[in-house]
Amino acid sequence: MKIAVLGGDGFCGWPTALHLSNADHEVHIIDNLSRRWIDTELGVQSLTPMDSIQERCRIWKQETGRVLHFHLLDLAKEYERLRQWLDAEKPDAIIHFAEQRAAPYSMKSDRHKVYTVNNNVSATHNLLTALVETGIDAHLVHLGTMGVYGYSSVGAPIPEGYLEIEIDTPSGKQAQEILYPTRPGSVYHMTKSLDQILFQFYAQNDGLRITDLHQGIVWGTHTDQTRRHPQLINRFDYDGDYGTVLNRFLIQAAIDYPLTVHGTGGQTRAFIHIQDSVRCIELALSDAPEAGDRVKIFNQMTETHRVRDLAEMIAGMTGARVAYLPNPRKEAPENDLVVKNEQFLSLGLNPTTLQEGLLEEVVEVARKFAHRIDRSRVPALSAWTKTIGARVEKDP
Numbered sequence: 297m298k299i300a301v302l303g304g305d306g307f308c309g310w311p312t313a314l315h316l317s318n319a320d321h322e323v324h325i326i327d328n329l330s331r332r333w334i335d336t337e338l339g340v341q342s343l344t345p346m347d348s349i350q351e352r353c354r355i356w357k358q359e360t361g362r363v364l365h366f367h368l369l370d371l372a373k374e375y376e377r378l379r380q381w382l383d384a385e386k387p388d389a390i391i392h393f394a395e396q397r398a399a400p401y402s403m404k405s406d407r408h409k410v411y412t413v414n415n416n417v418s419a420t421h422n423l424l425t426a427l428v429e430t431g432i433d434a435h436l437v438h439l440g441t442m443g444v445y446g447y448s449s450v451g452a453p454i455p456e457g458y459l460e461i462e463i464d465t466p467s468g469k470q471a472q473e474i475l476y477p478t479r480p481g482s483v484y485h486m487t488k489s490l491d492q493i494l495f496q497f498y499a500q501n502d503g504l505r506i507t508d509l510h511q512g513i514v515w516g517t518h519t520d521q522t523r524r525h526p527q528l529i530n531r532f533d534y535d536g537d538y539g540t541v542l543n544r545f546l547i548q549a550a551i552d553y554p555l556t557v558h559g560t561g562g563q564t565r566a567f568i569h570i571q572d573s574v575r576c577i578e579l580a581l582s583d584a585p586e587a588g589d590r591v592k593i594f595n596q597m598t599e600t601h602r603v604r605d606l607a608e609m610i611a612g613m614t615g616a617r618v619a620y621l622p623n624p625r626k627e628a629p630e631n632d633l634v635v636k637n638e639q640f641l642s643l644g645l646n647p648t649t650l651q652e653g654l655l656e657e658v659v660e661v662a663r664k665f666a667h668r669i670d671r672s673r674v675p676a677l678s679a680w681t682k683t684i685g686a687r688v689e690k691d692p
C-alpha cells in the first residue's frame with residue numbers, strides 16, 4: 297500500500313514509518329517538525345540523540361535499500377498544500393499522529409491551550425474535508441487516547457468506543473448504541489474528544505472509512521527497526537511536559553532522581569509498549585471498515601497499572617527512592633480501570649507486558665545517555681488550575 301504517516305517524525309510515528317516500510321509499503325512521512333520546535337521553546341531535548349528527519353531517512357535507505365519520502369507540511373495551517381498533496385499522491389491509507397500530544401503542555405498557559413486546540417482540531421478537520429474534496433477512498437487510522445473515556449472510579453469495564461444503553465420512549469424501552477460519553481482530563485484530551493465527533497460526522501455524512509485507536513500510555517523506546525542503526529534511534533521524552541509516567545520513572549531511576557509520584561499515586565492508567573503500538577497499527581490497517589460503516593474504535597492498550605505500583609516496582613528493581621509530590625493535575629486521586637481490548641487480541645496481538653528485562657533495557661538506554669539529561673527539566677510544573685499551581689510551587 298501507499299501509506300501517509302502524518303506526524304512521522306514523532307515518538308510513535310517514526311517507528312511506525314519504519315515498521316511499515318520494512319513490511320514493503322510505500323511510506324510518505326508528513327510532518328511540520330513542530331515537536332522539534334517545542335523542544336527548543338521548552339529548552340529540552342530528547343534523551344536519545346535524534347538526527348534530522350532527512351538524515352534518518354537517508355540511513356534507513358542505506359541500511360535497507362528502502363525509500364522513506366519526507367514532506368514538510370503543516371496540516372493545521374496549509375490546507376491547500378495538503379489537498380494538493382492528497383490529490384497528487386492518492387494514498388491507500390493515512391495514519392494520523394500529527395497533533396500536540398502532551399497534557400501538561402496543553403495546560404501551561406492560555407497560549408498553550410489555544411495552540412493545542414487550533415493545531416489539533418484544525419489538523420484533523422483539514423484532513424477530513426480534504427479527503428472528501430479529493431474523493432480519495434483512503435482508510436484513515438487516527439491515534440486517539442484512552443483519556444477520552446475519563447478515569448472515574450465506577451469500575452465497570454470500558455468497552456471499545458461504544459456504549460449500549462436503553463432509553464425510555466413512548467412505545468417502551470429502546471436499545472441504542474452511543475459513543476462512550478467523553479470526560480477529558482486536560483485541554484489536550486479534550487481535543488481528542490472533539491476529534492471523535494469530527495470522525496463520527498464524516499463517516500456518517502461522506503462515508504469516510506475511519507479507525508480511531510484509543511491508545512494508552514506508550515512506554516519503551518526501541519522497536520526491531522529502530523535498533524538496526526544508532527542513527528535510527530527513537531526519540532525519548534523525559535521532561536515534565538512530554539515525558540510520560542513510566543518512561544520518566546525509568547530515566548529517574550537511571551540518574552538517581554527520586555521517582556516523581558503525583559499525589560498518592562492511586563491513579564490507574566492503561567499502558568502499551570512501543571513495539572506493540574506499532575504492531576497494532578499494522579493490524580488496524582488490515583481490518584479496514586467499509587464505506588458507510590460507523591467509525592471503528594479499538595482500545596489500544598495491553599495492561600493497566602496504578603502509578604504508585606509502577607514506582608514501587610522500579611524502586612525495588614533499581615534501588616531508586618520514591619517521592620510523593622503534590623499533584624499538579626486535577627484528576628481523581630484514586631481510580632480503578634478495567635478495559636476491554638478483545639479486538640486486537642482477536643486480530644492476533646500477542647501483548648508485551650512489563651517485564652524486568654524490558655524495563656532494564658530502558659534504564660540502560662537512559663544510563664547510556666544520562667549526560668544529556670538536564671535535571672532541572674525533570675519536575676512537572678505545569679499546573680491544571682491557578683490554585684493548584686500555587687500549591688505545587690510552595691512544595692520545597
Ligand code: NAD
Nearest residue numbers: 303305306307308328329330331370371394397439511514
Ligand atoms: P510526538 O509529539 O512525538 O509526535 C507528533 C508529531 O506530529 C511530531 O513529529 C510533530 O512535529 C507532528 N505534528 C504536530 N502537529 C502537526 C501539524 N499541524 N502538522 C504536521 N505535523 C504535526 O507524539 P507521539 O508521542 O508520537 O504521539 C503521536 C500520536 O499518538 C498523538 O496524536 C498522541 O495523541 C497519540 N498518543 C500518544 C501516546 C504516547 O504515550 N506517546 C499515547 C496515546 C496516544
Ligand code: USQ
Nearest residue numbers: 397398399441442443511512513540541556557558563603
Ligand atoms: N504522573 C506521575 N508522575 C509523573 C508523571 C505523571 O505520577 O512524573 C501521573 C499523572 O499525574 C497521571 C499519570 O501519571 O495520573 C499519567 O500521566 P502521563 O503524563 O504519563 O500520561 P498522560 O498525561 O495521560 O498522557 C500520555 C500521552 C498522551 C496520551 C495519554 C494516553 O502524553 O498523548 O494520550 O498518555 S492516556 O493516559 O491513556 O489517556
